[in-house]
Amino acid sequence: MSIDNITLARLLDETASLLEIDAADPFRIRSYRRAAEAVEQQTTPLATLATPEADPKALLAIPGIGKGMAANIRDLVTTGTMPLREELLQKYRPTMLELLRLPGMGPKTVAMLYSALEIADIDALEAAARRGDLLSLPRMGQKFTDKLLKGIEDHRRNASRFRIDIARGHAERVSELIRQFPGIDTITPAGSLRRGRESCGDLDLLVTGPACESDVVAAAVEHVATLPLIDKLLARGQNKVSFNLRKGLQVDVRLLPRASYGAALQYFTGSKHHNVALRQRAIKRGLTLNEYALLRLEDNQIIAAASEEEIYNALDLDYIPPELRENCGEIEAAEKHILPRLITRADIRGDVHMHTHESDGVNSIREMAEAAIARGLEYIAITDHSKNLAMTNGMDDKRTLAHAQRIRQVSDELAAEFAAKKGPQWARYQQRLNDGEPESVEPSVPFRLLAGIEVDILADGALDLEDDTLAQLDIVVASVHSGFNQTEEEMTARVLRAAENPYVQILGHPTGRKVLKREPYRINLEQLLPAAARLGIAVEHNAAPARADLSDINLRKAKEFGCKIICNTDAHSTEELDQIDDGIVQLRRAWLTPADLINTQPLEAFLASLRPRQ
DNA sequence: GCCGTTTTCGGCCCGACTGTTTTCAGTCG
Structure with a gap:
């Protein structure tokens, strides 16, 4: 069993911590941390690059990995440990690493x-x-x-850490209370929440407005320090308040004058490594960057401070979106003006995985369609569960076809309303006109509903509905919902067999991964993704943080293997359609552009890019 | 231990807060 990148990164990071306890050279410690970060970001398993047969240059090509670190990685891959680590573990105890996680x-x-x-x-x-x-x-x-x-x-x-959507909920609640103080204009969550990490260890809220100017900020600090939802006040400074919420989440609030808000936002958004690289760049230009401003070293003249754009531009860089700030090539790309045009919500035209009350959803077909129209989508697929999921009231072949008929009926109704210049599409257009949205254009094509199914992949890789049934549907999503006790090999073989079924077009939540929870099953993406690419089957990036998804690293992998990628919400209610935002953040972190996703295309092109039906 | 538009040695990011201190070390982000 070969060692995976996450484990490799953890071992290097632990070695860095042990070196810290040993009071080693701080720069040596930093290089171990940097190497750990770099390893974690790699899409190819380093175990395959560290074998004697592999090209010895492959490891050295990774920034932050030099000769010494490459040797360490080879040791870790072949023996599971490395000399320095063993030496330090002789001197100290592994449980001391846990002590480092205690505050203070x-x-x-x-x-x-x-x-x-x-x-x-x-x-x-x-x-x-x-x-x-x-x-x-x-x-x-x-x-x-x-x-x-x-x-x-x-x-x-x-x-533990907090899942991003939970953390965002807390951020909104805290922000609402802070905003009640007069003279507060803007509250922006920074840190890992702004960068779109899947989980947050704490919450950074940056606050600005007239009440945050340095001569009057004390009153606003007092307001924040006495918020009713504070469980425990941790620290309180001139313009900073730290506290714990009852759920245990730590919140750091900083109140900053408008003039330095951009510098603060840049600074507290991070990541740490991105900021270090940026400050090094500043120094090379005779400048220095801190949380208040970008300054000229010789005379402390302020070069930029009010906005992030000014700061990046003053460092001869294009503006770098927060999701890319991980020091993984974004600075070089910004310098050469080749940053990708990242996906936004407006790029998503269709969502082809969602449920209604026919199985375990809560809304009707029509309600889902209207909610999708209100969110600017052009098409959706209703994909309720099949019969093997009895507890969701999954549908057998007969119910599936009857449901498909109802879905097409609603689609036709909406099309008729559209032709008569009535219905939700025109209502939305009228609403946008009234709101004065300049880019609002008259809708030209009727919204379409596709009749689909989320068919269950059984333990042996067979599907729980007949091929004849699947052949009569517009969209077939196949996913695993049971039998999670299989080995990685069995699970991979099972899904691969299902993918061979010519009616399956999309692999639903292919990793079944649950953030911050034990993985329900393990699957070998190095096998699955190339097979999906070869078969022309699309892999789903499930947007819902609560259920499952492809992380940004897996998304990059899927792109490298040439997979068709699709981002769906798997919504079980109309509100859950908004979870598309959580999916988009991961797509952005993976550097994906609209062209890398198939549901950014209009309906006809989208259907054409799916695996051809028999 | 890494790295190179001050290159193979000598650099390597910055400031606030805390507790225990009379000037600062350690931690944190």
């Missing part, structure tokens, strides 16, 4: 606790803190001990 605990403190009291894990630390043993150590008073005990408690209760 850094490498120096961990090292000191180990040498003074031989404390190497959380239990021992807690016991020592309760006995008052820590008070005898330098720079450790009662206040530190109390904070540490609370930190241990929080850590035990909730050591």
